[in-house]
Amino acid sequence: MSSVAERMAKNQKAISVAEFFERNRQILGFDTLTKSLLTAVKEAVDNSLDACEEAGILPDITVSIKKIQKDEYRVVVEDNGPGIVRRQVPNVFGRLLYGSRFHSIRQSRGQQGIGISAVVMYAQLTTGHPAKIKTKTAEMDAALTMQLMLDTKTNRPVIQKEDFFIWDREHGTSIEVDMKARYVAGRQSVFEYLKGTALVNPHARIIYKGPDGVKYTFDRATTEMPAPTVEIKPHPKGIEVGKFLNMAKATKNKKMLSFLHTEFSRVSYRVAKEICEAAGISPDMNPKKLTLQDARNLLKSLDKVKIMAPPTDCLSPIGPSLIRKGLKNILGDMKPEFYAPPVTREPKVYGGHPFQVEVGIVYGGEIPKDRPVSIYRFANRVPLLYQQGACVTTKAVESIDWRRYGLEQRGGKGIPYGPAIILIHVASTQIPFTSESKEAIASIPEVQEEIELALKACARKLKTHLSRKEKKEKNRVKFQIVQEILPQIAEKSAAIIDRPVPDLRGTITQIMNVVWIDDELTFRKDRYRVSIKIHNYTPTGKKFSLHYLLPEKGFPMNFSHPPTESSGQKIRWDLKRIPSTEAIEINFEIIGLEKGDMDENEFYVSGLPPVMVIGAEPLPGDWNVAKMKVDEEVEEDNEPDVDEMEDLIDDSEVGEYD
């Protein structure tokens, strides 16, 4: 037996991180020739966008792909970013686990310091060629060009050649690699990736020259840079005891009070003192002397102390308006029938990391009907094209009963079927990717819950749209007969027997017995014009309330009927009695919006039995919370209530989907 343990011991040795990834390249996204090409482009473009944003430059990025020989391509990505100082070039491109964004807490595309060096490693592994870097910072007179390889045994860069040259740009960086790869079209192509990138980065201009020689330009939709993200410190509530102890050992602060205050987010001196007191630890204690028990007590005491949630200026969501614009831009060809107003939730926290979820749903038109819905996934403004099945976004979609919202779904689980496309964007200081290839987000419960809430909020809008449409269609035939044909019959009959035409209005109301609402939304010049026509086709006078929800940034004016109340985005009319067979028309205008910001009116009725109203949904029970601002805290704290409300709505209205 001796020999066995001894023999095994002799084989034990350290593995270089580069060797590890060279062997396990699939973990970095290099599992197939097709995917390798996409991964290379993605890593380079991510870096370019990050660098431009950090430097406050509107990104101008050119991606070009050229075929060299069978299964071998040359990829060049060039940007107008700030450039890289000479001494850092070798490490940035030729060393794994080296970067600037790992140690700073804020939203960025790159976080790991692996991606671009992995591209260089894969390229040299498959073709033997070094990567060619060009870079110029604003203060360099000549640009730098460098040919680089990565020594996998040591994980260190090897410079093969270096020179200066005159570059006709003020600043920027370019990387060129030759690699084994295969070029394909379709959902997982470079073209689609760039299209998706343009969708969630409307401030970037991306030029793409494919191997077919054709040049595409994705122009920027806005010249407004995303708000710069601010670096934050870790939040105490997400810290684990081992990490906390490490920080205490490493700090330069001599006292607990200043340690807690200076190294954590949202810990004022007052809060720091409260924490120490609750834990029974002196605020003057030297953090280096902290025992494991002290640390455990301190972290436990956090539950007793009120600490503000982490600041959220470290995040940069896209926002509902730009999501809608992007979707229209990309999906306009399919002529969708409905863009559900996108939902941007308030930031939340998982394990100390702030994150934020955004969702949009597009429905109908030429989107295929008999297929699973498409899910467009994004993380920190980067499209995710692979590993859909492993992604928390997919799990969230699968766990919702979409039959409630008008989509087909076997057993109320799994990806629903129907003519819909769902967009999900997760932004975070630390996206919990399932692997270094950053293709899927791990199933963190807090993240999944937020995505589900966002999806439900957005799906409710879809349901409202579908219910209204369905009811109207069901009643249209009846309406037509009663409204148009009955009077004609009466007229003809009267003519034939030469008697006066009878007044049918009473008869019509008895047959119809509904309040019929028609609405119109048009855009002219700089404003939307809203018209809501209400017909009382019931035998008696009706009195009820009409509720209108304005889109974000919309401002109403020029009312034909002054509203009873108008606060925030909510307008309410308590209507005077509309006599039987009579109608009223409410008109007003909305300014502050651009064309395309609205697709249809969102309005509800209260004070009437739902079966009696055609053309408007009854006011939802959660109007005061969820309908007004979908991201109110109240909603998620009351999640069971929201569900109950949904059940209520379901029972009365969309029971037919079950």
Added chain:
Amino acid sequence: MSSVAERMAKNQKAISVAEFFERNRQILGFDTLTKSLLTAVKEAVDNSLDACEEAGILPDITVSIKKIQKDEYRVVVEDNGPGIVRRQVPNVFGRLLYGSRFHSIRQSRGQQGIGISAVVMYAQLTTGHPAKIKTKTAEMDAALTMQLMLDTKTNRPVIQKEDFFIWDREHGTSIEVDMKARYVAGRQSVFEYLKGTALVNPHARIIYKGPDGVKYTFDRATTEMPAPTVEIKPHPKGIEVGKFLNMAKATKNKKMLSFLHTEFSRVSYRVAKEICEAAGISPDMNPKKLTLQDARNLLKSLDKVKIMAPPTDCLSPIGPSLIRKGLKNILGDMKPEFYAPPVTREPKVYGGHPFQVEVGIVYGGEIPKDRPVSIYRFANRVPLLYQQGACVTTKAVESIDWRRYGLEQRGGKGIPYGPAIILIHVASTQIPFTSESKEAIASIPEVQEEIELALKACARKLKTHLSRKEKKEKNRVKFQIVQEILPQIAEKSAAIIDRPVPDLRGTITQIMNVVWIDDELTFRKDRYRVSIKIHNYTPTGKKFSLHYLLPEKGFPMNFSHPPTESSGQKIRWDLKRIPSTEAIEINFEIIGLEKGDMDENEFYVSGLPPVMVIGAEPLPGDWNVAKMKVDEEVEEDNEPDVDEMEDLIDDSEVGEYD
């Protein structure tokens, strides 16, 4: 602008691999409290099994989980392995990317040198407690106990305490960690993981003490160790140019010829010479002087040289017989109606790495009917419980049109529905996992193709079973009336009118017009007894052939009718004319099998129109290739043909599933 590039340069720094994984722990399988517990058990058990197998010891492993406080558990895994020599203990448990199996090419569970150190790191991070290791090799008088932590800044072990003690076992290792975790039951529980482990490691005994105090024992089903796997060298056909150049630079061989011969698998001196010649490179050339162009030429020339596939004794498949045993052991409670004979394919190669696929399908009984089929996934004898959606096994299942094989499936894509369970095992010297947590296998095209072929081969058996059953059931009513009731009516009628009972046989054959085959399979003592009864219920005499497929290792004897031909697993009878209304019975026995190795007879008929036969399927067109030995080379080279044949079969028989 200067300041931007400079400022960004200042933030660039190296990231320790431990820091990286501390932050991205979800990549290692520590994304949720539930999963963390499973990951810890899995990494420890993997190590124990690998160590035992390497040392040729039948594994005895005890896993115990104890609750310490809310969301905190103590996990202990103890084995009877060879033990670890003192100087390696700290590195094995306290340093990421350190191990013995990374640099050797053969099938093993652990490959990365990350797993167990990651458990130690996660435990100390969440509870602050060190890991407690006990170990003893055969020649140590006293056992060693050591308390260890991992310094994440440097990725090096820190020994906190060390001692010797008397351990009442000859050799073995135990690891104890305290960690944040949550305990659950269900498909992704520790219990299910151990059950799955027992299924594919029938030589191991695993004892499990759960937090509820209950003790389960998974006893070994065999005392035969899996064949020891042999380490191999890389195969030249999987080598990439960058790697090849690195090897050439690092070799101690002075000549190309010896370099190629000694450092690669399957390269004899003759082959090495051929390669050099084809590339126009001198066999005496010093490998260190190889240029990139030389290397490219050499690798290109490989296409012109015949080189044997890599040896496959580096792999250790489970085998059809043990898979079936394991399935019966684990699924017996559900009383499945049919265990399709498992398929073990011949080894194949992807990117130079040998791999092998095994598949089993279980059908019917109490397996739920209205749910997607369950997929049991295994890699190198380790159950994969998470990330099903990301796994190539799932993609392979989804890409098959299961309607052809009798399962329900929307649009012929996606996971099928029905009362079935599919087992897939992939064995390889290098499983291409999608991440370090080893939960899913990446979508390597070669691997997916092999899985699909194995699934189709196994599914054909299922289809045969289902078609036969369906046809029999459809005809049973008719048969009953004609066969049993008609004669009774005739008898009664004859009695009433006092006339002799008429001979109905002619009438019956005219109504039935089928050849009806009933078969029986029973096991007594040491052998299976097969009985096949053939009734000719047609108006004319019939002459045709009967084909029987023996299971692997089965040997036939004591034939009542000597077969016309019997070769390998295939038996054929060219039957003499069976007159109308008559029947014959064929009996024989099969030895060499254990009880449970067979569930039903597999036999076919040729020489009769398929519609005329009830109780046997027509001989498939691919009988000579796929039916006889599913893993013949021929089958995959002819994949289009196989598909065509399936189409043929489909059209005539299972069209009703489309």
